[in-house]
Amino acid sequence: MRIKSIFLTGGFALMASVATAQNVAPGSLGYYNDALRFSQTRFGGTARFQGIAGANTALGGDVSSAFVNPAGLGMLRKSEMTFSFAGNTANTRSSFLGETTSAGNFNLNLNHLGLHFSSDRGAESTVRGSTFAITMTRNNDFQELIDYRGTNNRNSIVDYFLDRTDGRVPWSDLDDELRNGIFSLEGLAYATYLINPFFGDNTTRNSYESFVPLAPTIQAENIKRSGAQSQWNLAYGLNIKDKFYLGAGVGIATLRYSQDKVYTETVINSTTPLPGGQRLPLNNLELTEKNRQTGTGINANIGVILRPTDFFRIGASVTTPTVYRITDSYEAQLAVLYNNYPFTEFRNGQPIIRVLSNERARTDVIESRYTMRTPVRINGGAAFILGKRGFITADVELVDYGSARFSNPDPNFSFAGDNATISSIYRSAVNMRLGGEARFGNYRLRGGYALYQNPMQDANDNRSRSFITFGGGLRKENFFLDAAVITSFFDSRYRIYRLPQNEPTVNMSSSRIGLTVTAGFSI
Secondary structure, eight states, X not given: OOEEXXXXXXXXXXXXXXXXXXXXXXXXXXXXXXHHHTTOOOOOSOHHHHHXXXXXXXXXOSTTHHHHOGGGGGGOXXXXXXXXXXXXXXXXXXXXXXXXXXXXXXXXXXXEEEEEEEEEOOTTSSEEEEEEEEEEEEEEEOOEEEEEEEEESSOOHHXXXXXXXXXXXXXXXXXXXXXXXXXXXXXXXXXXXXXXXXXXXXXXXXXXXXSOOOOOEEEEEEEEEEEEEEXXXXXXXXXXXXXXXXXXXXXXXEEEEEEEEEEEEEETTTTSOOTTSOOOSEEEEEEEEEEEEEEXXXXXXXXXXXXXXXXXXXXXXXXXXXXXXXXXXXXXXXXEEEEEEEEEEEETTEEEEEEEEEEEEEOOEEEEEEEEEOOXXXXXXXXXXXXXXXXXEEEXXXXXXXXXXXXXXXXXXXXXXXXXXXHHHBOEEEEEEEEEEEEETTEEEEEEEEEEXXXXXXXXXXXXXXXXXXXXXXXXXXXXXXXXXXXEEEEEEEESSOOSSOOOEEEEEEEEEEEEEEEEEEO
């Protein structure tokens, strides 16, 4: 299998989309889907931090502050080492054309690592303490399994191939793919005779037709996604007279995303003879796609916490956009089973009858490299300290998902289409987090709720997310153990392929349940 290393997979676009065809700007290649996927992160960190739904902007006193508001590190008094493990289940219920299916999976992961060195300079010093922290936080999880199926009598993937090519792609372009290596889904359809030149067009030579008629068809797909986003933070926090806390840090972010898709169409009663003894040309088809993305990025954050009284704190932080350098690889294979259909093709101007049965084609492995910039994140919060009985804390976070951008070092290509689509389909959203802790001697009981607003401009496409969390812990002099259960719920839409109208759309309801356990030791 040949590998094409290019700056961008120009000329090929993923079928599935979060947006309708009418909202997609010309020249978009589908990367606008990644803009939301890699920007809509969630809270991570220690079990204590997750048990209060990540509401830690003003609270501080946890090594996970390095990720959200490094000013909170200034409240730490002892040097400690922490680590967290997590187990997660993800379940998705899919509804498509009146049929409902469910699928789910489970994974274990290292959710958090932390090491911080704190110094206590005493009550007589202006700077009464400082902490330097190194942390790793898993802040997004892509584990997901999706299954759907339904009977479609309005269109098929063949209509998508025709819409992408007819009047747009010269015959010579697809002929070049057959000779030099296929890199597009349209090239696969051309190589397997799903679309063919319309020879009545002798002028523009970019018209296409298909001998496959519209018929009731079972459409089904299995999608397996995996991977995660994580971030290493190096942060420093200061305690100034136990009233003002200041912190700053840098983050090294990583992402790893895999998607394996198997899409099938099976024509109903395709082998039943029609009047006249003929059968429908197509029996079934199977499209397999594999996509892998890895990237490394960098950002910075700065934050403050003001403690005017012992029972009240307010805080704010800003995290700069993360600038990722991403490597992307993609390959696809299309297998088409015909009912021994006689097809006339022309070679050197001469008609040749070819009996189509089992036709297969595959793309080269397509590699691309590009840059993605995620939105800035602005956090504000307040915390009420209830003496030794516990606390209540709340955060708000502002994220403009429509500000994500892609760029490419190749001067011959522009991401203008995808960037325009990002601006038109995404919007600013306010994410809200609320949490609390009750203390009973050495024991802790926690709970929290978070609502991440819909990032879509289309109010009918609601992609808001809600989280309910609870947990507890044990605190000793030089050791602590915490656990948290995180449940999340959200809805989404999956458009199988883009068409001007009657796009086949899967409505999905997802739920996730995770358990995080954190252990910490004084050093």
